[in-house]
Amino acid sequence: MRKGDTLEVTIEKMVYGGRGLAHHADVAVFVDKTVPGERVRVKLVRVKRDFAEAQLIEILEPSPHRVRAPCPYNDYCGGCNWQFIDYESQLEYKRVFVEDSISHIGKLANVAVHPVKAAPRIFGYRNKMEFSFSDRKWLVRQERDGGQGDRSFALGLHVPGTFDRIIDIEKCLLQNERGNEILREIKRYVKVSELPVYGLRSHRGFWRYLVLRHSHYFDEWMVNVVTSEQRDGALQPLIPILRDRFSEIASLVNNINTRKGGTAVGEWERVLAGERIIKEKIGPLTFEISAQSFFQTNTTMAENLYEYVRDLASLAGNETVFDLYCGIGTVALFLSPMASRVIGMDISGSAVEDARRNRQLNEIDNCEFLCGDVRVLLSTIAVHPDLLITDPPRSGMHKQAIGQILQLLPEKIIYISCNPTTMARDAALLKDQYQVAEIQPLDLFPNTYHVETVALLMRDW
Numbered sequence: 001m002r003k004g005d006t007l008e009v010t011i012e013k014m015v016y017g018g019r020g021l022a023h024h025a026d027v028a029v030f031v032d033k034t035v036p037g038e039r040v041r042v043k044l045v046r047v048k049r050d051f052a053e054a055q056l057i058e059i060l061e062p063s064p065h066r067v068r069a070p071c072p073y074n075d076y077c078g079g080c081n082w083q084f085i086d087y088e089s090q091l092e093y094k095r096v097f098v099e100d101s102i103s104h105i106g107k108l109a110n111v112a113v114h115p116v117k118a119a120p121r122i123f124g125y126r127n128k129m130e131f132s133f134s135d136r137k138w139l140v141r142q143e144r145d146g147g148q149g150d151r152s153f154a155l156g157l158h159v160p161g162t163f164d165r166i167i168d169i170e171k172c173l174l175q176n177e178r179g180n181e182i183l184r185e186i187k188r189y190v191k192v193s194e195l196p197v198y199g200l201r202s203h204r205g206f207w208r209y210l211v212l213r214h215s216h217y218f219d220e221w222m223v224n225v226v227t228s229e230q231r232d233g234a235l236q237p238l239i240p241i242l243r244d245r246f247s248e249i250a251s252l253v254n255n256i257n258t259r260k261g262g263t264a265v266g267e268w269e270r271v272l273a274g275e276r277i278i279k280e281k282i283g284p285l286t287f288e289i290s291a292q293s294f295f296q297t298n299t300t301m302a303e304n305l306y307e308y309v310r311d312l313a314s315l316a317g318n319e320t321v322f323d324l325y326c327g328i329g330t331v332a333l334f335l336s337p338m339a340s341r342v343i344g345m346d347i348s349g350s351a352v353e354d355a356r357r358n359r360q361l362n363e364i365d366n367c368e369f370l371c372g373d374v375r376v377l378l379s380t381i382a383v384h385p386d387l388l389i390t391d392p393p394r395s396g397m398h399k400q401a402i403g404q405i406l407q408l409l410p411e412k413i414i415y416i417s418c419n420p421t422t423m424a425r426d427a428a429l430l431k432d433q434y435q436v437a438e439i440q441p442l443d444l445f446p447n448t449y450h451v452e453t454v455a456l457l458m459r460d461w
Contacts, residue, residue: 329355396422
């Protein structure tokens with residue numbers, strides 16, 4: 001097997017990362033944009049000793065679970081690359097991801113992995129979208145075939161696996177249609193402005209990112225324009241354009257990022273119009289969300305997630321709860337009516353500030369939020385938790401944090417994760433003291449391979 005070879009293979013299963021797995025001459029071959037059961041012709045693009053990666057050329061025998069993707073960018077965009085798979089199959093593949101991670105990475109047997117809780121909406125569900133400006137538009141096939149050769153402007157989403165290839169899009173099916181109208185209006189404004197869009201290779205230009213956030217409950221929008229420098233004159237004319245057409249915009253902010261790194265996080269922020277925040281409601285609680293706040297991107301399913309965590313916690317009212325990586329305090333505040341004391345911890349100062357503000361907003365007096373590295377805070381705090389909630393980033397928990405948990409030994413742990421592989425790794429590190437009682441996956445990210453999981457770990461007495 002050599003790079004450039006053409007093969008015919010049968011896709012056996014879906015693996016975490018969203019690619020189909022086949023075998024040829026006892027070598028694993030990973031193929032994007034395929035469905036298990038399909039016979040396909042592929043071209044090898046990378047060959048290693050024990051695996052190969054291939055590009056789909058032709059579907060010889062399609063799967064009955066393949067459907068027509070409604071988005072014209074689906075073949076190229078990295079935003080949601082599973083639109084071509086029927087939804088019931090998506091859910092089953094995600095359940096298998098979790099099951100395989102627990103058994104193969106965690107080496108844990110006989111763990112109950114429940115069917116994935118389905119989302120009520122598989123389009124229009126995202127409450128946050130981040131679009132990139134670029135002075136080098138990446139042309140999709142239709143644009144190349146149609147002779148649309150202007151590549152000097154793009155506002156859209158990345159081609160998977162690239163930092164500098166931006167697809168210019170007119171709408172994204174994952175966000176509310178009103179967001180697409182805001183996207184197109186800002187695109188029109190920037191195109192006729194006198195300032196250039198940012199070059200992802202040259203690191204020159206003014207317009208860098210557009211971040212849209214939507215409050216599902218209050219139907220409010222935040223528009224965050226990220227630029228490479230502060231120029232009041234460039235943004236002031238945009239304010240009346242947006243506010244006159246979109247009365248739902250409650251917050252219009254400008255974040256300034258002068259650094260070369262590709263991030264939509266500003267070094268400082270200016271409120272151009274309206275408020276610094278928008279509000280969202282989950283269950284009985286109201287949350288203030290700033291431009292840099294972490295908030296689950298699927299509001300409806302986030303409420304289902306927190307309700308499930310609350311039920312799994314089974315608090316009697318006299319317990320002390322730790323909430324690690326607490327963000328703006330959603331889980332901690334949600335559990336507070338059922339607990340005696342809740343302590344949230346997060347390394348992000350802005351997130352902790354938001355959490356404290358949300359605590360005051362909801363008039364909750366049994367929650368406190370500490371700012372710092374979880375590893376350090378766990379080693380210095382003198383309180384013993386009855387229940388520990390952890391919702392770490394995709395990379396999972398640091399070994400030192402796990403070591404601190406094994407010193408504290410709470411009666412049970414609820415592990416919330418958006419990455420089943422690192423969750424399985426961490427569960428294995430806890431297995432001498434804790435048994436994974438059950439795992440509930442939830443589909444917060446329809447039409448993508450991502451899956452949220454909630455695992456209950458009980459002390460193995």
